[in-house]
Amino acid sequence: MKKRTSSLFDQKDFRYTVFYGVMAAIFGFYCLKSFTLQVVKYDYYTAIADENRTKQISEQTQRGLIKDRNGFILASNVPSYDVAIVPAELPSDTGSTEEIYRQLSELIGIPVSNGELTDETAKLFTPCQTDFGIKEIVDIGDSNSPYQPVKIKCNITETQAMIINEKTGDWPGVQISVAPIRDYPTGSLTSDVIGFLGPITAENKADYESKGFVAGIDKVGFAGVELSLDKYLIGRNGSRVIEVDNAGKEIRNLETPIESVPGNNIVLTIDTRLQNAAQSALVNEMDYWNTYLGKIKSQNGVVIAMNPKTGEILALVSYPSYENNRMTREIPYYYYTQLNEDPLKPLFNHAISAEHPPGSVYKLAAAIGALNEGVVTPEQEIACPGSIVVVQKYSLNDPGSTQEYASYDRNGHGTCNFLKGVSLSDDVYFYKIGGGYEEEVPNGGLNAWRLAEYARALGYGRASGIELRGEADGLVPDPTWKRINQAEGWATGDTYIDVIGQGYVLSTPMQVLESMAIIANDGKYMKPTLIKEITDQNGNVIKSFEPTLIWDITKDPVINVIDSNGIATGETKVVEAWVVEELQKGLREVVISGTASETFVELDIPSAGKTGTAEYCDNVAQAKGLCVQESWPTHAWYVGYAPYEDPEIVVVAFVYNGGEGASVAAPIVLEVMQAYFELKAADIANGVSNW
Numbered sequence: 001m002k003k004r005t006s007s008l009f010d011q012k013d014f015r016y017t018v019f020y021g022v023m024a025a026i027f028g029f030y031c032l033k034s035f036t037l038q039v040v041k042y043d044y045y046t047a048i049a050d051e052n053r054t055k056q057i058s059e060q061t062q063r064g065l066i067k068d069r070n071g072f073i074l075a076s077n078v079p080s081y082d083v084a085i086v087p088a089e090l091p092s093d094t095g096s097t098e099e100i101y102r103q104l105s106e107l108i109g110i111p112v113s114n115g116e117l118t119d120e121t122a123k124l125f126t127p128c129q130t131d132f133g134i135k136e137i138v139d140i141g142d143s144n145s146p147y148q149p150v151k152i153k154c155n156i157t158e159t160q161a162m163i164i165n166e167k168t169g170d171w172p173g174v175q176i177s178v179a180p181i182r183d184y185p186t187g188s189l190t191s192d193v194i195g196f197l198g199p200i201t202a203e204n205k206a207d208y209e210s211k212g213f214v215a216g217i218d219k220v221g222f223a224g225v226e227l228s229l230d231k232y233l234i235g236r237n238g239s240r241v242i243e244v245d246n247a248g249k250e251i252r253n254l255e256t257p258i259e260s261v262p263g264n265n266i267v268l269t270i271d272t273r274l275q276n277a278a279q280s281a282l283v284n285e286m287d288y289w290n291t292y293l294g295k296i297k298s299q300n301g302v303v304i305a306m307n308p309k310t311g312e313i314l315a316l317v318s319y320p321s322y323e324n325n326r327m328t329r330e331i332p333y334y335y336y337t338q339l340n341e342d343p344l345k346p347l348f349n350h351a352i353s354a355e356h357p358p359g360s361v362y363k364l365a366a367a368i369g370a371l372n373e374g375v376v377t378p379e380q381e382i383a384c385p386g387s388i389v390v391v392q393k394y395s396l397n398d399p400g401s402t403q404e405y406a407s408y409d410r411n412g413h414g415t416c417n418f419l420k421g422v423s424l425s426d427d428v429y430f431y432k433i434g435g436g437y438e439e440e441v442p443n444g445g446l447n448a449w450r451l452a453e454y455a456r457a458l459g460y461g462r463a464s465g466i467e468l469r470g471e472a473d474g475l476v477p478d479p480t481w482k483r484i485n486q487a488e489g490w491a492t493g494d495t496y497i498d499v500i501g502q503g504y505v506l507s508t509p510m511q512v513l514e515s516m517a518i519i520a521n522d523g524k525y526m527k528p529t530l531i532k533e534i535t536d537q538n539g540n541v542i543k544s545f546e547p548t549l550i551w552d553i554t555k556d557p558v559i560n561v562i563d564s565n566g567i568a569t570g571e572t573k574v575v576e577a578w579v580v581e582e583l584q585k586g587l588r589e590v591v592i593s594g595t596a597s598e599t600f601v602e603l604d605i606p607s608a609g610k611t612g613t614a615e616y617c618d619n620v621a622q623a624k625g626l627c628v629q630e631s632w633p634t635h636a637w638y639v640g641y642a643p644y645e646d647p648e649i650v651v652v653a654f655v656y657n658g659g660e661g662a663s664v665a666a667p668i669v670l671e672v673m674q675a676y677f678e679l680k681a682a683d684i685a686n687g688v689s690n691w
Contacts, residue, residue: 195224
């Protein structure tokens with residue numbers, strides 16, 4: 001019996017031992033855990049707690065204004081009224097809440113309930129861009145952060161906003177928030193210059209967020225100067241660090257709020273009145289010819305006006321354009337797709353990004369090159385028949401084959417000296433001085449290498465650096481370029497067609513404008529610019545415009561000396577001042593007795609200029625079956641300046657598939673010049689002139 005009693009006690013002691021052991025282990029675990037939480041990971045969990053109770057709020061800034069040279073506003077900020085609901089502040093009884101939903105729905109046109117709310121559809125919810133009804137939107141907001149307003153509808157009318165504000169007492173939880181959005185008073189007239197805003201994208205999100213901006217709320221420049229000058233316009237957001245409770249309700253500021261800094265204002269060199277005149281002249285001229293011919297011939301063109309002495313762009317028209325006011329609140333997918341798929345490319349700035357054969361306006365390069373290199377003298381008479389025949393060779397040892405090169409006038413112009421050759425834009429004259437011809441112009445004339453040097457001196461083959469994105473370089477070809485890019489040798493005929501701005505030569509309207517501006521300004525190449533000044537919100541000038549001289553072809557040795565093998569010798573030279581003067585005289589003769597004389601007889605101010613009719617065969621022409629030998633379609637060009645003795649304005653007009661430059665492009669430039677001098681006279685008469 002004693003032995004049995006001992007066994008019972010042993011079992012009881014064992015159970016106590018196990019029980020106390022387990023309790024000790026549990027107590028030890030919690031002690032260790034407590035020590036870990038409160039001592040070892042104190043900083044970590046304190047940081048998490050602080051993060052849960054604190055929230056940083058970004059306070060939107062005001063974007064800077066954009067104005068024209070006369071102070072006319074081209075881009076401003078206007079209020080957008082958005083209706084929002086704070087879920088936690090709605091009435092506690094369902095009936096009252098439903099009544100608020102019903103009345104609000106009748107006012108703003110959003111259904112009380114619409115769509116199926118699931119975890120998946122909730123993830124796709126974007127405020128103001130959803131098909132959900134009011135109830136579903138509020139439920140999403142309530143589950144995420146009940147004390148934060150969730151937007152029900154954006155951009156309601158001011159009247160609707162006033163009604164909602166008046167019903168604040170009857171509609172608890174419903175509120176109006178005001179956000180600035182962009183407004184473009186001149187719309188499509190200046191959209192290629194001004195551009196538009198868009199959301200912060202994934203690729204630049206990190207950069208903008210590091211500067212205090214918020215993806216999904218703040219907008220940034222997407223095109224035009226809104227994009228290229230974004231760093232000046234955007235300003236800096238303010239911020240607040242607040243304490244919130246576990247439901248997200250704001251309790252108090254934890255730090256002194258940082259005030260937002262408004263963006264700077266940009267004053268452009270553009271004159272809106274001249275911009276309007278330029279666009280009207282372009283559109284009216286195209287409409288006239290489309291009506292006259294009974295078919296749609298031209299729908300695309302460019303006009304640019306600039307002060308050649310300063311480089312200030314006075315007007316820049318790329319047509320057709322787009323309505324940037326449709327992009328102010330969001331970029332509509334259907335509209336953007338429509339623009340993107342339009343064959344006329346309205347989103348594409350044709351003034352700086354489109355590359356076309358320049359035709360005869362390119363002859364300025366050959367003209368100064370031939371005189372400066374002594375290929376011909378101004379007085380030298382050269383036979384100018386309707387065509388010439390040359391031996392087409394691809395190498396020195398190539399026996400070659402004969403090839404005819406015709407002038408635009410098959411009757412020819414008899415004999416031409418320099419002034420006559422320029423004023424009549426005689427193709428044969430330029431064939432001969434550019435590529436040589438027998439003993440009349442020996443040694444291959446100017447040749448392709450040297451022609452390329454003078455073309456580059458006039459701004460071809462390089463971006464101007466104007467304050468717009470997407471500028472093209474154009475193309476100044478030479479034998480090396482052709483070997484690399486075409487895997488062919490340079491043919492004799494390549495030089496002949498190169499010299500008249502055909503073949504491989506490509507340029508933008510901006511480059512054609514620059515070439516004439518350099519000649520008008522006695523050889524001085526001024527950098528084109530759209531910025532007149534940058535000011536702060538108080539009107540203080542932060543940065544003012546200063547004309548920038550890129551080079552002076554009569555003083556800066558920008559011409560590389562090329563030997564007979566096309567190799568640069570390492571020496572350089574300038575263009576003699578008298579050469580520029582002779583070309584100026586030739587360009588003056590263009591409007592007196594040359595190809596533009598019939599048009600510019602209407603201009604009271606003495607001017608000078610150059611016509612251009614450029615054959616082309618691009619993908620559009622090929623698709624329409626227009627590329628017919630001896631009858632290719634043509635672009636119309638004209639570029640000119642006035643007054644002749646003291647130039648104030650240089651204008652280029654380009655009409656895609658326009659036909660003859662003299663009959664289509666020249667009248668556009670005439671109208672722009674007339675508008676310029678009329679506006680200037682009116683301003684002076686009124687005692688205000690900002691030209």
